[in-house]
Amino acid sequence: xxxxxxxCRQDDSGRSNWHxxxxxxxxxxxxxxxxxxxxxxxxxRQLDILCLSDTDQSPSGEVPLRIQGRVAWQDAGRRSFGLQxx
Numbered sequence: 001x002x003x004x005x006x007x008c009r010q011d012d013s014g015r016s017n018w019h020x021x022x023x024x025x026x027x028x029x030x031x032x033x034x035x036x037x038x039x040x041x042x043x044x045r046q047l048d049i050l051c052l053s054d055t056d057q058s059p060s061g062e063v064p065l066r067i068q069g070r071v072a073w074q075d076a077g078r079r080s081f082g083l084q085x086x
Contacts, residue, residue: 001023005049007047007049009045021036021049023049030085031067032082032083044070047071048066048068049067067085
């Protein structure tokens with residue numbers, strides 16, 4: 001799997017920081033995402049991810065799909081994290 005995504009996280013001051021990434025794996029319990037750049041996430045914090053999904057209902061053939069979850073783990077060296085579905 002190699003699906004482009006975008007997600008937003010808030011820093012301690014409440015500012016939003018947008019990131020690009022890719023879903024590398026998906027299961028019934030969650031997904032593994034590789035971020036485009038280094039970031040620090042808090043385990044247990046909710047995170048929403050947006051990706052494009054193919055559909056016949058949109059003129060362009062794609063619609064944004066929102067995935068909600070909680071950060072389950074992070075590997076800072078590999079810029080990846082796991083998201084458990086809500």
